[in-house]
Amino acid sequence: MLAPGFTGNTVDRADRVRHEPALLDAALADPRARLLVLDGLDPQLDDAGRLIWSTLDAAEGQRLFLGFAQDGAPLFAHTLAPGAPVPAGRSPALFAMLDRFEASDAALYAGARSLVDWHGRHGFCANCGTATAIFRAGWARICPNCGAEHFPRVDPVVIMVAEHQGRALLGRQPPWPQGRYSALAGFLEVGESIEEAVAREIHEEAGVRVRNVRYVASQPWPFPSSLMIACIAEAEEDALTIDTNELEDARWFTREEVALALARDPAAPFGAAPPYAIAHTLLTAWVGR
Structure with missing residues (x-):
């Protein structure tokens, strides 16, 4: 079964605590309660790549209840310190950590980061x-x-591969690392289904019309709070008309070429997205049919 990055949270979200102040007070008073250590919005990891926790009195800001750990301990995050600006984007330090996360910790951090960011904004x-x-x-x-x-809030985003005669359509944007190509993506608009958004985005960005949209998987993307909805669609033709406002380039790649990229083979014709990104999950699913 596919397991996209930032999924697999094992914490009991305990919705009942959100509605009962007495239950929240009990969680705050529990001697086992732990507070997620954040530097702004960035996590702190130990040598094993695990999140670092502290006592509830260790930071400024208001407490945000995340749920109960598997051992029953209440888990909390905290809002940004009063008057502190909301950090913009992803820091270089966070990029260096994303490949080190233990899976369930990454999922827990994703929810906490989005929640803290939302309160700040x-x-x-x-x-x-x-x-x-x-x-x-x-x-x-x-x-x-x-x-x-x-x-x-959660902002839904479609991310998709158009396939045509055993090839996948991938594009690249100028800010990406040199040589990287990935699935096309775009936000859903009001009054639009997932299937309609997939078809619209592919046609707008690459000039290709598609049909038979198939859902693959979804992923919370905490930068700041998107839900990535991965799909595969069948292209009616392979001629491209690239919207250069959206893409620097777009090309068709074979399964063999995509497999090489996923394996980070030096012979690969492009660089794939990292494993924590759902684009990697989507291409893995496409290669495996």
Whole structure:
């Protein structure tokens, strides 16, 4: 079974605690309670690549309940320190850690990072502009003026391979490492199904019309809070008309060429996305049919 990066969280999210203040108070008072150590939004890892935890009094900010570990210990993250800016993008330090994560820790961190980031960016009511307060154990904010409730958002993104006569369509963007090609991707728009978004994005970016869209897997992508929805579609033709506002280049690659790239073979004609990215999972599924 496919296991995309940032999936496999083993923590009990314990929704019941979010609705019962007494249960949250008990979790906060539990001597086993642990606080995720973050540097801004970046995690801290030990020599084994595991997340580092501390006691609840070890950092500024408000506590955000993540759930219960398998041993029953309550787990928390914390909001950014008051007045601290929300870090933009992904730091070089985080990039260096992503290949070291233990899988379940990566999944737990993904949720925590997105939650902390959301609180840092959504301190005011979108309805009336009043400063909001954290409630539901950190999984919502409420406006004291108009009563509006705000919840962490998830932005759906389709990421897809178009296939034609045993070849996969991949593209590259200028900021990527030299030689890297990957699956095309784009945000879903309002009033659009997953299948329609896949067809629209491939046609907009590469000028190719597709049919028979098939779902493969999904992945939370915490930069800042997307849900990547991986699909494969059948292309009706292979002529390309590249939108250079979106892509630097796009090409068709055979299964053999993609397999070489996934294996990081020096003979590969391009560099594939790293294993923690769902593009790697998607291409692995496509190669394996």
